[in-house]
Amino acid sequence: MTSTRTDAVALDESSPLRHTRARFVLPEGVIYLDGNSLGALPAGVAARLAGVVEGEWGTGLIRSWNDARWMELVGRIAARIAPLVGARGADLHVGDSTSVSLFKTMVAAARLRPGRRVIVVEPSTFPTDGYIAAGVADLLGLELRWCDPADPVAAVDEDVALLTLTHVDFRTGAMYDMAAITAAAQARGALVQWDLCHSAGAVPVDLEGSGADFAVGCTYKYLNGGPGAPAFTWVSPGLQADARQPITGWMGHASPFAMTRDFAVADGMTGWASGTHPVLALSALETALEAFDGVTVEELRAASLSLTDLFLRLLDERLPELEIVTPRDHARRGSQVSFRHEHAYGIVQALIARGVIGDFRDDGAAPGIARFGFTPLYLSHADVHDAVEHLVAVLAGAEHLAPEYAERNAVT
Ligand SMILES: Cc1ncc(COP(=O)(O)O)c(C=O)c1O
CATH class of the missing domain: 3.40.640.10 (Type I PLP-dependent aspartate aminotransferase-like (Major domain))
Known part of the structure; x- marks a missing residue:
């Protein structure tokens, strides 16, 4: 039985972490699968930094070592x-x-x-x-x-x-x-x-x-x-x-x-x-x-495995030819899924152009690896579903072979 977007939304509705996405500031239209490289911006951080810079540093000056x-x-x-x-x-x-x-x-x-x-x-x-x-x-x-x-x-x-x-x-x-x-x-x-x-x-x-x-x-x-x-x-x-x-x-x-x-x-x-x-x-x-706050490690792990399981299942259904290098066994899997591909860099760039952000890592031995991290605090199963749809479209339309992806950026 194939997994539909409705199935993904149902998983989100029953997730104990459905409320934690609101704790982050994520740009509209972005599916962020790179929290294993740089986590997203938590909601209170900008105000905290402004307070520390303007109040504690700017006004409190050296006194803040004690006062703050x-x-x-x-x-x-x-x-x-x-x-x-x-x-x-x-x-x-x-x-x-x-x-x-x-x-x-x-x-x-x-x-x-x-x-x-x-x-x-x-x-x-x-x-x-x-x-x-x-x-x-x-x-x-x-x-x-x-x-x-x-x-x-x-x-x-x-x-x-x-x-x-x-x-x-x-x-x-x-x-x-x-x-x-x-x-x-x-x-x-x-x-x-x-x-x-x-x-x-x-x-x-x-x-x-x-x-x-x-x-x-x-x-x-x-x-x-x-x-x-x-x-x-x-x-x-x-x-x-x-x-x-x-x-x-x-x-x-x-x-x-x-x-x-x-x-x-x-x-x-x-x-x-x-x-x-x-x-x-x-x-x-x-x-x-x-x-x-209020989130247990067990809840994080259950949500992370549910997201990576869904990603793997959708890849198996839609793109069975992909060479997945992440272990299927839960006991051996972290919170990311990677695949090896001759054009891994171009695939990641084409996905980014569509608002699906993952990254690329060289492996010394070509071909390289496309990596997708799943941060359970702010990612939904619907995001996972949509990301796979974008990946299918990138490969079907050969978007990853666009000439501008032939040269790598300094940070991949
Ligand atoms: C396993 C591991 N160790 C170390 C680092 C980086 O070290 P640093 O924080 O000193 O840049 C990374 C960065 O991605 C990493 O993945």
Whole structure:
């Protein structure tokens, strides 16, 4: 039985998240399937930023560090992100970029395993993870070892200090079993770190329950914090007393305003701060996270799977020739669906011209990948249905072969 638009609308009417779309500002006529790259604008953020800029900064000036409680922003945001990743707010730091968070955690992990000389990275991970691991290996005289994506633990032996993996793959949307891999790598004596950029706010994550050692994640994708929003860093409570991050700036000092000559690290995750935190970006992020108020991770996951299931079903019905690279198995699927195509870039551009926004990712090995992210807070089943109709029309009319799509933009 084929799936109709009426079926899609019926699914929307019974969805527990049907009210959360109103928490976002989305342009008329756009179906936004790129929340796995940059989340949409949450409704209160523009007003919050205007208030912080004009009131707190413009009028309050330096007094706002105390009066507007700018120092408390990091802790308040950590407490909001924590339940989305199965952690306590006290075990998170927020404020660096993901890349800098990766640097800090990788150095700390290597220092916790002084006899072990290897960092294991998965080769199809987001490039920055590999680049940072290479930089850390170079800095500390370690070796970078690539693992088999299908069996990352096989590369972990008695030389390995850290296995660092991305939980949900940025190209395919494939998801690892965090608890099983963590336990298997730890049984071989390694520490395990998870990059949650494509997980936080989209799929259930249980950092504490899975026994992970470190985690990092960005906040500009499914957490909707805005372009370049600060990342979070999580360190297992059991490691915090011994883990030492390398960028020992004054904001990680036990008493920054004592202005002492020598560094004395602050307790807990405050010691993971380095310099002054980005108040404007954190203010936007704090308000953005209100979009999750009253929404459980289970509801998010159920809605996300319902959207990706429908997208996959419609692709199977309408375009069975497409090479889907996202796992069908719910346990292995994140919140995106991707397909490989010789003209993936042109397809994505032709869809964007029709108001259906996804993106393209190169795979090194051609052909590239067209990616579609499904943010359950603001996407409907009707959007999914309409997006597939547009895709069918693009391919039927060969719109993706238009000469203007032969050259790629700087950001794909
Ligand atoms: C898995 C993963 N890690 C890291 C990053 C980016 O790191 P940064 O926030 O430092 O730009 C991305 C960006 O898309 C990503 O997908």
